[in-house]
Amino acid sequence: MSRKNVIVVGAGIGGLVAAVQLAARGLQVQVLERAGTPGGKMREITLGTHRIDAGPTVLTMRRIFEDIFADAGATLEDYLTLEPLEIIARHAWSEHERLDLFADHERTVDAIGDFAGAAEAKGYRAFRDRARMIYETLETTFIHAPRPSFFGLMKRCGLRGFGGLSGVKPYDSLWDILGDYFKDQRLRQLFGRYSTYCGSSAFQAPATLMLIAHAEQQGVWSVAGGMQQVASALAQLAEKHGASIEYHQEVVEILTEHGHSSGVRLANGDVRAADAVVVNADPAALSQGRLGKGASRAVPPIRPAGRSLSAMTWCLSAETQGFPLARHNVFFGRDYAAELDDVFKHARLPRNGTVYVCAQDRGIGESSSLHGTERLLLLLNAPPIGDKHRFDAAEIAQSEERVFSHLEHCGLRVLRTPENCQVTTPTEFERFFPATGGALYGQAYHGWTAAFKRPASRTRIPRLYLAGGSTHPGAGIPMAAVSGRLAAASLIEDLDSS
Structure with a gap:
């Protein structure tokens, strides 16, 4: 086993966990990531001197991560400082209707x-x-x-x-x-x-x-230093066990030989041989041939009509007034059925949508007071049409007006300026995560059989495996981590039996 070489395509959470598990078992692991940092959807942006979580903002199911680190002979506390939240989230329907959920x-x-x-x-x-x-x-x-x-x-x-x-x-x-x-x-x-x-x-x-x-x-935890620290910790743990992680390395083709995966081809033309390959990308990228024609048969075709939600997000450095923000806040729209019909049925931005606000400088516990500029992430659910629709300036401005007016209706005023705000639409999410249309969670869980149709670790091509939030068991940081463990376990079992 120690002589076997595995390539992991993508350094999202699923790919990083697979790399940790495989390297800890003595396999030679190469992680190839086209971006400049690990994390995938767990991304971070910089506005001036501020670093803002622009993807997942909360950690749950801590025990999964404790087990991952323990499997690799480490403890979670050696790599991350997690701070439990007393208020899970603060919810508002108007200026006078508020409800907190607590730990x-x-x-x-x-x-x-x-x-x-x-x-x-x-x-x-x-x-x-x-x-x-x-x-x-x-x-x-x-x-x-x-x-x-x-x-x-x-x-x-x-x-x-x-x-x-x-x-x-x-x-x-x-x-x-x-x-x-x-x-x-x-x-x-x-x-x-x-x-x-x-x-x-x-x-x-x-x-x-x-x-x-x-x-x-x-339990809900915030991560000291930002969510990017989770990806960085996993990358460090993988490297500690001998894995190599190369950034700015885009894989354009999964190679096959004698019916099974045999390596990858990079955008620069380099070929890397491997005994097995783990793909930490949306399975639609495989089925659409984005990673080569030979690998397109690895998973069944994935219907764009079944895509999950995308989002429009605003990352801000701004002062706020009025509403006493907690760390996690949800401002509900008036008509939930109409809101979701706008997105899923009419493929348009909701006219009166629910807005999530992560106030990333808000302290632990119940303290809601903060003076001066703070870091904010605002998220509005959006249709996954980033591969066929470009959200222009006018559409973005109209949605922005609705979002911030809704916040003011609930008592929150955000004193924003254009130079301290970065907007991301489904068009950009499609560019970050090809073949998704900007969908952030793989296929939607619509219908009672949907969960059983999600691609699993093993594909139709021997020694080619999947990991990530678009595969089984599902979306979210903990489930993406579990997918990495499942991919590693399946790969090791197959190599052991070959």
Whole structure:
């Protein structure tokens, strides 16, 4: 095994975790990344002297990362400083309608009771219990399973485990099932938003996605120095075990020989041979032939119509007034169904969309006071059409006017200037992540079978593997990390048996 050479294409979280796992097992690992830094979607931009997280902004499911570092003979605390948040997120519907969710479950129950009444607080307890049951049922049988199927899931669950899913009918949408727990439409909207964490609509996504609520309730952490530190830590750990990471190296073709992957060709013409290849990119890049015609058969064709959400983001250095920002804030639009129809049905920016604001200089705990300029990331969900539509200045300006007017309606005024603001549209996200249209989460989880159709670690081409948030088990930093572990485990198993 120590003589085997593996190439990892892409230094996103999935690729980096695969590299760590493989290098720690003694394989020779080369990571080739076309950007100048690790992280993939976990990107960072610079505005003047400010570094701003421009991708994921929060870390959940800490135990997954503790296990990854432990597998490599290290501890997470040796590489990262994680700070637990007391307020998971602050939510607003208007200047006078606000609700905080807390890491302390009982504080959340009390807050919901004060906001919407005792019946809704009771509904939240029941919702929380069901989310926990679903998560515990699916954690080993689905999330960490290499290639799950519905019947395989039922077999692994057994009669006892199936009880965790029995209260959720396979065809129920998340939105429908939330109606069983919450009569207040604002709460239904709040917890329905969890489907957007994997780029989907609550009206089309399965009710099993309520498990995301349980994952979040187990703890939310900020990362000292910014989220980019997670990618940097994984890169350091991989290099400590002998992996090499080369930046500004674009792979343009996956090479095959005798029916299996045999290496890669770079944009500069260089050829690198390998015994196996892990691709940390959207599977659509393979199926569309972006990595060579020979590799296009590795995964089934991926329909653009099934893409997940994209986004329009604003990275800002600005002063704020009015609304007492926490670190994570959500400003809901008036009509959630219309908002998601705008994006998924009409392929346009929402006319009155929900806006997420990450105030990256806000302190730990409940302190919301801050004076002077602060770093902000604003995110508006957008259609994944960056490969066929260019968002021009007028369209961006119109959306910006709606976004900041909505924030003012909720009591937040942002004193922004053009020179201290950088906008990213689905067009740029398509350029960053080719063949996606700017979709940030792979395929949407629409319909109860969607999760089982997501590409798994192994492809149709032997010794060619997939890792990343667009593959099983799904989107988000923890799931991308799990995909890297699954890819490494599948690769090692195959090499051991060959």
